[in-house]
Amino acid sequence: MLRQVAEGVLIHQSEFCQSNAVVVHGRAGVLLIDPGVQGYEMACLANDLRELGQTVVAGFSTHPHWDHLLWHARLGAAPRYGTARCAATARDRLSDPGAKARIAAALIPPDIAEQVPLDLLGLITGLPAEMAQIPWDGPDVRIVEHQAHAPGHAALLIEERGVLVAGDMLSDVLIPMLDLNGTADPIEDYLAALRLLEGVVGDVDVLVPGHGSIGGADQVHARIDQDRTYVHALRDAGVAADPRVGPTAKDGWEWVASVHAGQLQRLARRSERDGTPG
Ligand SMILES: [Zn+2]
Numbered sequence: 001m002l003r004q005v006a007e008g009v010l011i012h013q014s015e016f017c018q019s020n021a022v023v024v025h026g027r028a029g030v031l032l033i034d035p036g037v038q039g040y041e042m043a044c045l046a047n048d049l050r051e052l053g054q055t056v057v058a059g060f061s062t063h064p065h066w067d068h069l070l071w072h073a074r075l076g077a078a079p080r081y082g083t084a085r086c087a088a089t090a091r092d093r094l095s096d097p098g099a100k101a102r103i104a105a106a107l108i109p110p111d112i113a114e115q116v117p118l119d120l121l122g123l124i125t126g127l128p129a130e131m132a133q134i135p136w137d138g139p140d141v142r143i144v145e146h147q148a149h150a151p152g153h154a155a156l157l158i159e160e161r162g163v164l165v166a167g168d169m170l171s172d173v174l175i176p177m178l179d180l181n182g183t184a185d186p187i188e189d190y191l192a193a194l195r196l197l198e199g200v201v202g203d204v205d206v207l208v209p210g211h212g213s214i215g216g217a218d219q220v221h222a223r224i225d226q227d228r229t230y231v232h233a234l235r236d237a238g239v240a241a242d243p244r245v246g247p248t249a250k251d252g253w254e255w256v257a258s259v260h261a262g263q264l265q266r267l268a269r270r271s272e273r274d275g276t277p278g
Pocket residue numbers: 065067068168210211
């Protein structure tokens with residue numbers, strides 16, 4: 001079911017990890033950001049759009065993780081975009097014939113694996129780094145690229161509508177999940193990304209995270225602060241007094257505590273290896 005969160009901006013939420021697909025109305029059709037996860041959900045979204053007399057004229061993936069790179073044939077054959085780094089990473093990770101089977105086995109939870117159509121996974125075109133907006137006929141959608149959760153991760157700012165689509169940051173249920181593979185200083189990168197977002201959210205009153213609840217104006221800075229506090233705790237190898245970790249986690253999100261433990265452990269191993277903190 002589509003739900004309007006701002007004028008001309010609607011979301012379709014998946015049962016899987018409260019994943020938010022975002023629909024933005026343009027002049028000749030809609031832009032679809034992170035389309036969804038399970039096949040029947042994307043088919044449902046395609047139906048809803050058809051009933052509204054809308055076609056998808058462009059797609060966008062906020063980052064190169066499987067749950068943001070999916071597509072369904074019934075959504076049509078519009079061009080799908082991501083940042084250049086996002087597209088290059090997706091291409092790289094999908095370049096060998098066994099890649100999809102590996103993703104299905106290692107990353108997709110077994111209980112939904114059969115419901116996740118991988119045939120159109122990751123078929124995105126990289127937008128050149130100097131392109132500041134998504135090329136489409138609709139309200140300006142500014143690409144705010146940063147290095148944080150995944151290579152080429154982008155938030156999208158729809159200024160006219162007061163909306164920030166945050167990708168996998170600023171969630172009320174997921175802690176910051178750092179990209180611990182591809183970068184020299186994942187902690188500082190993440191903090192820099194939060195500063196970058198802080199600098200663009202002045203007029204934002206609707207925050208759409210990749211997973212979790214939509215935030216209102218009061219949530220924008222609160223979630224930036226919450227993520228920063230968490231990353232500081234991670235940096236200082238401290239206990240994260242974070243509502244998303246431990247007994248205060250929302251129902252169904254108890255596993256986030258193990259993500260936190262895993263991050264602490266990997267960062268500790270990293271600093272042992274490099275002899276540098278963080
Ligand atoms: Zn995600």
